Amino acid sequence: MSLLIRQARVLDTQQNLDKVLDVYIADGKIAAMGDKLQQDAQHTLNAEGKLLVPGLTDLLGYLRQPGNAQKGTIESETKAAASAGFTTILPSPDTQPATDTTAVMELVQDRAEAAGFCDVACVAALTQGLESKHLSNIVGLSKAGAIAFSNAGRDITSNTILMRSYEYAATFGAKIFIQAQDAALANGHMHEGALATRLGLNGIPVIAETLSISRHLQFIEHTGVSAHFQQISSDKGVELIRDAKARGLDITADVDLAHLCYTEEQIQGYASQYHVQPPLRSEADRQALLAGVADGTLDAIVSAHQPHEAAAKCAPFADTAPGMAMYDTFMPLLLSLEGKADLTLSQLIDAVTTGATEAANLESPIIEEGAPAYLCLIDPDMQWQLNQDTQQSLGANQSLIDSTLTGRTVLTLRGGVVTWIN
Amino acid sequence: MTLSPSAQLQLTESGELRHFLTVDGLPRPLLERIIDTANSFVVVGNQEVKKVPLLRGKTVVNLFFENSTRTRSTFELAAKRLSADVLNLDIKTSATSKGESLLDTLRNLRAMHSDMFVVRHSQSGAPHFIAEQVTPNVAIINAGDGRHAHPTQAMLDMLTIHRHKGAFDQLKVAIVGDILHSRVARDQVHALATLGCKDIRLIGPNTLLPAEAASLGVTVYTDMDMGLEEVDVIIMLRLQTERMDSAFLPSASEYYQVYGLNRQRLAKAKPDAIVMHPGPINRGIEIESEVADGSQSLILDQVGYGIAIRMAVMSMAMSGQMQERQAAEVI
Structure with missing residues (x-):
């Protein structure tokens, strides 16, 4: 197949490229780039006013298989990811069974490859069964393709086990992904503050996050392990990461998109769609997170896409499952952040492309002649309806279902293959 | 609106x-x-x-x-x-x-x-x-x-106050005890504020006060004697004994020593102050028997x-x- 994309604004932050260009794709590669290309393509796309960026990378998405196919399948959720423009996903190891053996990893990779929508780079479980007792086979899993290790949302409460797991990972240069929340203090359902008091819901104080970040930083410094923090949710959390980076620690960090867009206020009336972990916090926290992306303290923006079946959200608030389906709304929500806390479009795109790949030590898709065509074409002005017919994820927990959204990914290419077109 | x-x-x-x-x-x-x-x-x-x-x-x-x-x-x-x-x-x-x-x-x-x-x-x-x-x-x-x-409990407390004290505008009302776990206290505060009460006080130790309690439109006191100063209404809350198991409080006796309503403390309030409690009361933990059964107590009327x-x-x-x-x- 050959395709000529005409007059797109090509934005690739790793090479400071921001220019209106024609891009010619043939044989799975970017065959030519320039102004007014004359190539004779099978398909020509007028992309005036549209944005062409490298295929997006998601450092945290829940694909639900194995174990929870009622919430989503690898096929359905990688398809939904492709519809947002993602070409690479790092699924959470929080599967059933946990992704702690090469067998589970291969299952995930094989299913994803068979579906054909996204590359999957596996983050394996740091401890067996995510139970924080025995280390996973870090060397064996690395050889089988694991690019990082994470204990997902499970806090390793034993300092001994935490220290040894980091020492062992550091021995073999394995990267650690951390979702820093103190298990005991995070035993609640929303941000601790005035609204939690009003609604009578158990609050999760900011210190649940800051205490845990500080603790992990101590072990990172002590063991020399390379680490990436996920889903920072608070002003003070951003500050701790900023200080640690300034001290020269080998760390990176991300924030999930929901925390950049929403605050605890969404929970008024016990809206269980907004029950997430870590919890949505205050407006001041949200502003600090936006500023953290703007100044590079937060390297990446992740989806933290967590599809659920309808019943998981249909109960009194505290009994509902945390998590939000994000892929269907990802692009319009991301674009809506332009100008917030002085964030530029280029910074936002960087956080889902190069910022993300560099944090995970992955090769970045690049828009240059000869490179494999991992591309995402975005129409920033398109108005569209998100409803049951247009949504791609199986998740029934969409925050903006039945509303009109602005901005949409119109084409995703993975190695020259169309994985999404609209 | x-x-x-x-x-x-x-x-x-x-x-x-x-x-x-x-x-x-x-x-x-x-x-x-x-x-x-x-x-x-x-x-x-x-x-x-x-x-x-x-x-x-x-x-x-x-x-x-x-x-x-x-x-x-x-x-x-x-x-x-x-x-x-x-x-x-x-x-x-x-x-x-x-x-x-x-x-x-x-x-x-x-x-x-x-x-x-x-x-x-x-x-x-x-x-x-x-x-x-x-x-x-x-x-x-x-x-x-x-x-x-617990809106019906809060409203029965408002009825009690209304029948014994009249209008809410000039009243000083203190709510004492385990505010954190109390569904009654939250609704009492909303009801009092809506009905025009301008001086609502919450009294308890920091472990039993909810986050940003002042955001409810109240003044928070940790010192009970100060909090009871010149109040017209004292609402005592029930203390669940399991609070001692999870380090909210050291012991029932220490709680009574600091936040129990006895005759000396009651004397800090106005002489005609009324005493309320949603029941069932823990005598000698939240409240002294002499106060619970005394002339200022409306605990049975509330039922x-x-x-x-x-x-x-x-x-x-x-x-x-x-x-x-x-x-x-x-x-």
Whole structure:
């Protein structure tokens, strides 16, 4: 197949490229780039006013298989990811069974490859069964393709086990992904503050996050392990990461998109769609997170896409499952952040492309002649309806279902293959 | 004026009560009407024939997911005095069947054409959830949810204050004890503020005060003697003994030493101050027996007012539901 994309604004932050260009794709590669290309393509796309960026990378998405196919399948959720423009996903190891053996990893990779929508780079479980007792086979899993290790949302409460797991990972240069929340203090359902008091819901104080970040930083410094923090949710959390980076620690960090867009206020009336972990916090926290992306303290923006079946959200608030389906709304929500806390479009795109790949030590898709065509074409002005017919994820927990959204990914290419077109 | 989400859920388009889930967000005239209506029902309790026919032919289901014989009995009595048919269901929630079983239970009950559910649940927001799932046509009365709200208890306290102290504007009211876990305290604060009370005080140690308590429009005191200075009303809260197990407090005796209401402390308040407690009281933990049984105590009066308040709220919510049903038929 050959395709000529005409007059797109090509934005690739790793090479400071921001220019209106024609891009010619043939044989799975970017065959030519320039102004007014004359190539004779099978398909020509007028992309005036549209944005062409490298295929997006998601450092945290829940694909639900194995174990929870009622919430989503690898096929359905990688398809939904492709519809947002993602070409690479790092699924959470929080599967059933946990992704702690090469067998589970291969299952995930094989299913994803068979579906054909996204590359999957596996983050394996740091401890067996995510139970924080025995280390996973870090060397064996690395050889089988694991690019990082994470204990997902499970806090390793034993300092001994935490220290040894980091020492062992550091021995073999394995990267650690951390979702820093103190298990005991995070035993609640929303941000601790005035609204939690009003609604009578158990609050999760900011210190649940800051205490845990500080603790992990101590072990990172002590063991020399390379680490990436996920889903920072608070002003003070951003500050701790900023200080640690300034001290020269080998760390990176991300924030999930929901925390950049929403605050605890969404929970008024016990809206269980907004029950997430870590919890949505205050407006001041949200502003600090936006500023953290703007100044590079937060390297990446992740989806933290967590599809659920309808019943998981249909109960009194505290009994509902945390998590939000994000892929269907990802692009319009991301674009809506332009100008917030002085964030530029280029910074936002960087956080889902190069910022993300560099944090995970992955090769970045690049828009240059000869490179494999991992591309995402975005129409920033398109108005569209998100409803049951247009949504791609199986998740029934969409925050903006039945509303009109602005901005949409119109084409995703993975190695020259169309994985999404609209 | 835009209504809060919970107010929208509780009121009909014309502003009548159709559910009673929390006092938070309800307008002052409505609270005053609840008090006035309840005042008229206080008399019914004193008559030889204690029944009025306002809920005749209606079915009220007491849906208690958490045990509370006292609260359930007062609701049952209130419904019977309104001539309703009453069904009591005690449903224990099990960890394995939460969520779905609640929804299934509701679907079954809806099929029985009940008119009103009185709901008690250990999760904050459960009656809210039920109101959203079951409407239209079934009135939901919150009989206490998690640590969120217990609006009939709060309103019976308002009735008590109103009958003994009159207008709320000039009153100083102190609420003492385990505010953090108290669904009653939250609704009391909302009710007092809405009814015009300008000096509301919460008294307790930091471990038993909710986050940003002052955001409720109150002054927070950790020193009980200071907090009781010149108050007109003292509301003591019940202390659950399990609080000692999770390090909220060291011991019942230390709690009594610092936050127990004894005669010396009561003397800090105005001489004609009234003492209230939602019951059942822990003598020698929250309150000295001499105070609980003393002339300033209204603890037993509150029980009687509780039936009147529940009659008022049930009849008002049913009338709101009937208006909605009739409006739906006209369309």
